[in-house]
Amino acid sequence: MTINNSLFIGISGLQAHGDAISIVGDNIANASTIGFKRNRASFSDLLGGELSSQRMGGGVVLGAAQTMLNQGTVTPTGNPLDLALRGGGMFVLGGNHNGQTGQFYTRDGRFKLDNLGFITNQQGLRLQGFAIDTTGRRALTAGDLPIGAGQSPPVATTSAAMTLNLDANAVPPAAFDPLDPNATSSYATSETVFDSLGAPHHVEVFFRAQGAGNWEWHAMVDGGELAGGTPGALTEIATGALTFDTAGALQSQTVAGSTADFVNATPGQVIAFTFGDDTASGGTGLAGTTQFAAASTVNGLDIDGRSAGKLTEIQISDDGTIRGVFDNGDQINLAQVALADFADEADLTRVGDGLVVETSASGKPLIDVSGTGARGGITSGALEGSNVDLSNELVTLIAFQRAFEANAKTVTTADEMLTDVNNLKR
Numbered sequence: 001m002t003i004n005n006s007l008f009i010g011i012s013g014l015q016a017h018g019d020a021i022s023i024v025g026d027n028i029a030n031a032s033t034i035g036f037k038r039n040r041a042s043f044s045d046l047l048g049g050e051l052s053s054q055r056m057g058g059g060v061v062l063g064a065a066q067t068m069l070n071q072g073t074v075t076p077t078g079n080p081l082d083l084a085l086r087g088g089g090m091f092v093l094g095g096n097h098n099g100q101t102g103q104f105y106t107r108d109g110r111f112k113l114d115n116l117g118f119i120t121n122q123q124g125l126r127l128q129g130f131a132i133d134t135t136g137r138r139a140l141t142a143g144d145l146p147i148g149a150g151q152s153p154p155v156a157t158t159s160a161a162m163t164l165n166l167d168a169n170a171v172p173p174a175a176f177d178p179l180d181p182n183a184t185s186s187y188a189t190s191e192t193v194f195d196s197l198g199a200p201h202h203v204e205v206f207f208r209a210q211g212a213g214n215w216e217w218h219a220m221v222d223g224g225e226l227a228g229g230t231p232g233a234l235t236e237i238a239t240g241a242l243t244f245d246t247a248g249a250l251q252s253q254t255v256a257g258s259t260a261d262f263v264n265a266t267p268g269q270v271i272a273f274t275f276g277d278d279t280a281s282g283g284t285g286l287a288g289t290t291q292f293a294a295a296s297t298v299n300g301l302d303i304d305g306r307s308a309g310k311l312t313e314i315q316i317s318d319d320g321t322i323r324g325v326f327d328n329g330d331q332i333n334l335a336q337v338a339l340a341d342f343a344d345e346a347d348l349t350r351v352g353d354g355l356v357v358e359t360s361a362s363g364k365p366l367i368d369v370s371g372t373g374a375r376g377g378i379t380s381g382a383l384e385g386s387n388v389d390l391s392n393e394l395v396t397l398i399a400f401q402r403a404f405e406a407n408a409k410t411v412t413t414a415d416e417m418l419t420d421v422n423n424l425k426r
Contacts, residue, residue, distance in 0.1 A: 087376020117148025154198025249285030
């Protein structure tokens with residue numbers, strides 16, 4: 001081995017350790033970067049010539065930096081659109097980044113709703129997930145998630161359950177007159193129902209004592225809310241009868257007719273008005289509407305149907321299911337966050353902004369949901385921090401610096417030896 005070889009061996013050490021210091025510096029610089037995974041310098045020896053049939057060393061080279069995938073610390077933030085991964089997998093993003101269009105992957109879970117209602121990251125790339133339809137069925141392929149643009153559709157009222165006590169001492173008034181219901185009824189209350197468009201309708205329900213435990217009831221709405229009706233005139237949409245025994249228990253309930261043609265809505269809407277568990281149907285007759293010697297009063301309402309709802313809150317569960325909470329009381333599963341897994345995640349290529357893309361070495365992305373395969377859980381309202389350990393990085397930095405200085409000594413020593421050789425001629 002020549003002195004020149006010693007010189008170049010020292011230079012290889014300087015280059016390798018200089019690059020290694022850059023890797024450590026990058027780790028330190030990203031100690032506060034959300035979802036960052038530290039890199040580790042990987043050195044490989046070089047071979048030179050032979051001496052006495054033994055291969056001599058030719059220096060060192062720095063191989064590819066190895067990405068360390070250990071978990072970062074999960075820190076609560078309180079923002080429901082901040083997502084932290086616990087375990088394997090990466091979030092899938094779609095869109096254009098620095099002129100490159102396609103799919104990107106990240107552990108940075110800082111998401112938000114854009115002005116179009118899509119869930120995006122800080123650079124505007126759209127989070128990918130599996131949409132869930134109104135039947136609860138999940139889509140087979142992942143796509144953009146327009147969560148904020150969603151609405152809860154209206155549902156027409158089909159059932160209106162009411163429980164009351166009707167005064168057993170009520171004196172039967174004159175025959176019920178739809179034109180003067182207040183004067184020809186013993187008690188009145190109200191409830192709200194919804195048509196097929198989600199429009200609310202105020203329903204007045206009048207009860208008229210007939211004596212001997214018999215009552216009739218009439219459900220009425222303003223005629224202006226019905227097709228062909230007269231505004232301001234109460235119009236009947238349902239009627240029926242109730243009978244009670246001498247103990248005040250509900251014996252039977254009947255509906256003589258129930259149909260409504262609300263303006264612009266689906267015609268012939270039938271609403272099942274019920275008043276409790278009558279004995280004729282096998283009930284006790286006391287768990288719903290009763291007739292006791294006490295003032296008439298309504299005790300409970302249970303009415304289905306609702307208006308269209310506007311999204312007010314987003315909740316994301318451990319399995320990545322995105323649930324929308326709407327101002328009409330609905331809570332609907334809208335989508336499920338997609339996660340990608342790779343055969344060799346360490347060989348993904350960084351493209352900046354916490355993003356990576358697939359390579360031939362990493363393999364194709366295997367996309368599914370949280371909790372499947374090697375994909376971990378999702379914590380909403382938290383972020384995964386960098387997995388950089390500053391104390392470890394600083395110690396490593398010192399070690400590389402000392403190695404760099406030692407290789408510099410190799411270079412200066414070889415240089416001095418060459419100087420001595422050059423001086424032999426003098």
